[in-house]
Amino acid sequence: MTDAGRHPRITIHTLSEVTDIKGHVGNFEVKVVKKARYVDEAACTACGECAKVCPVVRPDEFNIGLSSRRAIYSPFPQAVPSAYVLNPQECLGNNPVVCSKCLEACEKKCIDFHMSDQTLDLRVGTIVVATGLTPHDPRPLDEYGYTRYQNVLTSLEFERLVNAGGPTQGRLMRPTDRRTPRSVGFIQCVGSRSAKRGKSYCSNICCMNTVKSTLVLKEHYPDMAVKVFYIDIRAFGKGFEALYTRSRRLGVHYVRGLPGNVEELPDGRLRVAVENTAGGTLEQYELDMLVLATGIEPPAGTQKLQEMLGLQLSSDGFFLEAHPKLQPVDAATRGIFYAGCAEGPKDIRESVTQASAAAVRAIRLMQADRISGEAITSEIDPDLCKSCGKCAEVCPYNAITVDTKQKTPAQVATAACSGCGTCAAECPFGAITMHHFTDPQIGGQIDALLEREPATKILAFACNWCSYAGADYAGVSRLQYPPNVRLIRTMCSGRVDEDFIWQGFRNGAPVILVSGCHIGDCHYIDANHWTVKRIEKVRKKMEKRSIRPERLQLEWISAAEGIRFAEVMARMEALRQSVTAQEIADTVAVLSKKG
């Protein structure tokens, strides 16, 4: 921590949040709002005189409310930056009549009530997302009486109580009577490994964290009765099994089974009823204190950041890597990397390993002052362009300029174009070529696919980032689905031209699927909004031409939704079977007439 604070090349912005990100690898423009600290970070020596005189007492977040702090405070003794911070919501205010005692106490005059939030515009080449975790909150489900019984704690609260720098200087005490408990029980998997109660995934760290806590207890209080209620102990890492064995050898009692019921006794002790599945017996224990080994969840704001950066989330809500084995720290978006629990629950060693990997992946891009950009961009033929302005309207990157009044042909700023192809799909005059996904290239695929026995096949368009990746995920998971589906990959569902759909139906396709990222998840900001509009438009036209609009389907399938992909394919097959040969023949006749 202090190394990072001291490093000449690291600038730390605390109390800061990203509010907007534009641009691409090599040139991300990031807007950061830095909230006012009301204390001059550089001048403050953390002498603490201000806090001594502050009359406002509030629960201390760092100690999870187990101790108190003032309205002006140091987050914790080793904080970096080592400066006090003032909470303006709690402070009585800059009014000498009301208070302002801290102003008088501060010799260096670091406190400034007039400080205001700053907006910083920063330009960076790469981004490492290390947004961490939030511990599972046991309150909504009120498991094991956490909200009702004071002597039931979370593992993080316990952590603060045994910490020498914590509110009790490391002396463990029961909240009800401030006595050292003679018996402590740990309940594992709280908020983890249960779809009904919390999250279905394993939070990875809780088993070893509990083993560690039992060792801390046995070291300080050898006579304390320590019990652990568990489903199974996952001690898979290097040196983990040795710690677990040590814990058992020191007399920690491991009971296989999660308590069904916890009740408080008049003296504050807790009675735990548990089915011990190792022996098949129903057992009861009376314990002075219970610790809930709470799981790890994605922090608040994950989704907002995901939308800003155009990233993907796995079904657990953590950030999704470009490839689980071969690119485990890369985001699918070039220039963005993951480190730590942002990508999934992990312990410190794994977080550090991943962080170093992310750093090297970022350096790999940053080591030269130029990198190669996106080759798949669009190009406008000035002879065909009628300057209608549609392309400029739909471009998510404002990469196209056109003067609709002067009738000058539209132009693409190639450096800003990301290659979604929405402009090419929307151009009414066929003036735009989307390189590498041109009309003839995709048209050729459609013709080839429907050349023989078209009535037996399902034509599906899938965007590269979500739906195509979802199809790959279905494959990796070996999910079986109807084999008559044929996928055509486009970079974005926004590329799927109305003409592709007509061409498919004209060639005898019974059904057509267009699939892309969920709304809000589009890799090209919001290009898939145009997909929605276009599909609605085409369906209306289908209706007018007496073609059943259901034969054209639009589905959002994310990269993590392999199961959903397989389900959608099964649905498409059911739909295909509902389309009669006569229907197809009629459609072909109608569309061929239209030319």
Place this chain on the structure above:
Amino acid sequence: MTKSASTMAIQSESTPKIGVYVCHCGLNIAQTVDCDGVAAAMAELPDVVVAKGIGYACSEPGQREIRDDIANLGLNRVVVGSCSPRLHEPTFRQMLTAAGLNPFLLEMANLREQCSWVHMQTPAAATAKAHDLMCMAVARARRLAPLEAPSMPMTQRAMVLGGGVAGIQAALDMADNGYEVVMVEKAPSIGGVMAQLDKTFPTMDCSI
């Protein structure tokens, strides 16, 4: 852009000479799809100069075989039916570049993740699908044009979002390597959850 577009037009007009490779991926594809049968059918398509099954297209011997065909047969388009392009497209593009071809003259058909692995119970239908996917890839390859990636400036500065143990480590590693790092942390101090922990496993030492 205009200049490169015009060169593209000239190059793409040249008659396609397509090499088609159907990867067995060991048995990953070959145990469900009749790879050599599909390759034989591809050989009949117009513009296809060579079509063959290949054990592991991504392996060095596999790539060498394709590279040699490019040189000896004058191929100017390559179609590989194998795993997902999301996995090995960069590999094969590099191979094309090494063989002196523009990397965008490659087309891949997804015969593993989207065919053999998802239709294991119906090998005949999987083979029919592989056949179609390869035909589609050949049709597309015929119309591919070379592209040049533009060169862009790289801002040699990184941003780290979050100042927990992972953010700190990533920032230090990049900064120690000479890069400027901007760290953005929501809380008034860096340290994250790690700073709240007492001892940490497996070493049982202090976390700060």
